Amino acid sequence: MKIWQDVASLYQIYPRSFLDTNGDGIGDLNGITEKLDYLSWLGIDSIWISPFFVSPLTDFGYDIANYRAIDPTFGQMEDFQALLKKAHNLDIKVMIDLVPCHTSDQHPWFQESRSSRDNPKRNYYIWRDGKDNSEPNNWRSLSGGSSWEFDELTGQFYLHSFLKTQPDLNWDNPEVRAEIKNIVRFWFDMGVDGMRVDAIWGISKDPDFKDDSTNPDFYGNPDNYGAFIHDRCKMGPHFQKYLQELASVCDEYNDKQMVFEFYPDDKLGDIYHQYSQILTVHPKASAFFMEYRDNEWHAKNIEKKIENYLQSASSTTPFFCIGNHDQPRIVSRLGEERARVLSFLNLLTPGISVIYYGDEIGMMNGELTADDIRDNFSPANSVVDSRDLERTPMQWNDSQFAGFSSAKPWLPVNNNHTKINVDSEKIANDSLLNMHRKLLKLRQTLPILKNGDLSIVENTGNGFILGLKRGLVGQRAYIFINFADEKQSFSVPENAKIITSTHSVNLITAENLQMTIPGHCGVLLIVQ
Ligand code: GLC
Numbered sequence: 001m002k003i004w005q006d007v008a009s010l011y012q013i014y015p016r017s018f019l020d021t022n023g024d025g026i027g028d029l030n031g032i033t034e035k036l037d038y039l040s041w042l043g044i045d046s047i048w049i050s051p052f053f054v055s056p057l058t059d060f061g062y063d064i065a066n067y068r069a070i071d072p073t074f075g076q077m078e079d080f081q082a083l084l085k086k087a088h089n090l091d092i093k094v095m096i097d098l099v100p101c102h103t104s105d106q107h108p109w110f111q112e113s114r115s116s117r118d119n120p121k122r123n124y125y126i127w128r129d130g131k132d133n134s135e136p137n138n139w140r141s142l143s144g145g146s147s148w149e150f151d152e153l154t155g156q157f158y159l160h161s162f163l164k165t166q167p168d169l170n171w172d173n174p175e176v177r178a179e180i181k182n183i184v185r186f187w188f189d190m191g192v193d194g195m196r197v198d199a200i201w202g203i204s205k206d207p208d209f210k211d212d213s214t215n216p217d218f219y220g221n222p223d224n225y226g227a228f229i230h231d232r233c234k235m236g237p238h239f240q241k242y243l244q245e246l247a248s249v250c251d252e253y254n255d256k257q258m259v260f261e262f263y264p265d266d267k268l269g270d271i272y273h274q275y276s277q278i279l280t281v282h283p284k285a286s287a288f289f290m291e292y293r294d295n296e297w298h299a300k301n302i303e304k305k306i307e308n309y310l311q312s313a314s315s316t317t318p319f320f321c322i323g324n325h326d327q328p329r330i331v332s333r334l335g336e337e338r339a340r341v342l343s344f345l346n347l348l349t350p351g352i353s354v355i356y357y358g359d360e361i362g363m364m365n366g367e368l369t370a371d372d373i374r375d376n377f378s379p380a381n382s383v384v385d386s387r388d389l390e391r392t393p394m395q396w397n398d399s400q401f402a403g404f405s406s407a408k409p410w411l412p413v414n415n416n417h418t419k420i421n422v423d424s425e426k427i428a429n430d431s432l433l434n435m436h437r438k439l440l441k442l443r444q445t446l447p448i449l450k451n452g453d454l455s456i457v458e459n460t461g462n463g464f465i466l467g468l469k470r471g472l473v474g475q476r477a478y479i480f481i482n483f484a485d486e487k488q489s490f491s492v493p494e495n496a497k498i499i500t501s502t503h504s505v506n507l508i509t510a511e512n513l514q515m516t517i518p519g520h521c522g523v524l525l526i527v528q
Contacts, residue, residue, distance in 0.1 A: 043440030204236035318351030
């Protein structure tokens with residue numbers, strides 16, 4: 001079995017939306033198992049599956065009621081074991097989601113905790129008295145409103161950084177830390193290869209529970225999340241220590257990996273300092289780099305982001321990423337051409353390239369009406385901001401439900417599935433899918449693309465071209481990307497041979513060490 005150091009890609013599967021094998025309109029674990037052959041064909045060598053544990057599903061599985069059992073919506077433990085076995089036979093590693101900072105309010109720990117003030121599990125969660133007939137402080141929940149919910153039974157408030165059905169665990173309690181580490185061991189012992197660790201910024205909070213500062217730059221409803229600077233509710237004094245303790249479970253095993261979900265907050269200081277706080281926690285722990293979300297589409301912007309991240313990454317494996325189940329689809333954000341070139345770049349940067357299911361075929365945001373919305377985080381009746389947009393069913397073919405299910409799916413299939421689907425892109429040579437496949441195979445066969453170091457090519461001639469150089473024991477590879485709409489020229493090194501490109505190579509010309517490429521084109525060169 002491949003070791004993590006040799007893994008080149010991570011494919012994220014949102015299990016509700018990948019493939020439904022039992023005809024209830026919701027994807028399941030057997031559906032993932034069935035499609036592992038497709039992922040292997042594509043050249044994927046690790047997957048991350050979003051939560052499938054027992055849950056009332058108020059946040060579709062990010063509200064866990066039993067960390068060690070499978071929710072019947074997704075299947076049974078034997079199904080998961082069969083999935084794991086088949087994945088390993090195909091040399092695909094399996095990463096699952098660990099949600100360490102909150103549980104469901106239906107979890108037995110919380111049921112006990114809320115039952116009385118002197119219950120032994122009271123301190124598993126964060127309970128406080130109100131202040132002046134109101135919440136204990138001004139902290140806001142990411143899903144809207146106050147982070148505090150009053151519980152009649154014991155007359156205190158509990159903290160929930162997300163939905164009120166997701167009470168925050170108290171990481172200052174060593175018993176809680178021990179429980180979570182045991183959950184990690186349970187899955188690692190079963191053969192799971194790694195953990196994607198959910199929403200870690202609140203793992204440590206201000207011990208005095210002081211108010212967050214107000215944000216002077218915010219105009220709008222003063223109760224909004226954005227109306228505050230989250231200087232007290234996140235990244236408290238034990239932030240690194242708790243992450244380190246969690247990641248150290250990897251040391252008990254041969255080859256396990258963790259990757260933290262972390263969005264740095266520019267209101268809390270330099271974002272790369274925040275990245276480096278995480279990326280230096282443990283050699284087996286990394287963080288997703290999700291910084292391509294702004295709309296500043298120019299070479300220098302992207303160049304700076306890559307350089308800064310790599311500098312903060314020290315010796316951990318970088319996880320470059322352009323989409324996930326919480327962000328609008330990249331094609332909808334950037335348009336087809338830019339999304340294609342960003343995927344090209346993402347697959348040629350060092351470490352592990354992360355692909356969100358469907359991004360390999362260019363899936364777009366769903367066309368949803370207010371009645372379709374299922375995500376409880378969605379502001380009332382707002383389709384525009386709903387995370388359901390990026391969670392619509394995988395488009396396998398052009399049939400009624402896109403080959404996802406035989407029944408009406410839990411979210412509507414995008415109408416564009418008649419054109420954008422795996423089957424039709426498999427046979428179109430220049431499809432986004434075939435570009436992914438080609439690059440994923442290259443990443444696996446050319447060690448320079450995965451492990452080679454990366455530097456910036458200075459003086460590419462003008463501000464439109466991003467030039468990256470990869471190097472590994474005497475070998476060199478170059479990636480040039482044109483951020484302009486029109487064709488651009490730049491100089492290339494001697495003896496550089498085109499390996500692949502986002503566009504047909506017939507559209508690329510080279511003369512006297514000057515190369516000209518079309519707008520929004522990316523090209524990979526290797527020096528022979
Ligand atoms: C993470 C997940 C998101 C979830 C939240 C609360 O950000 O990615 O989907 O709603 O945590 O668990």
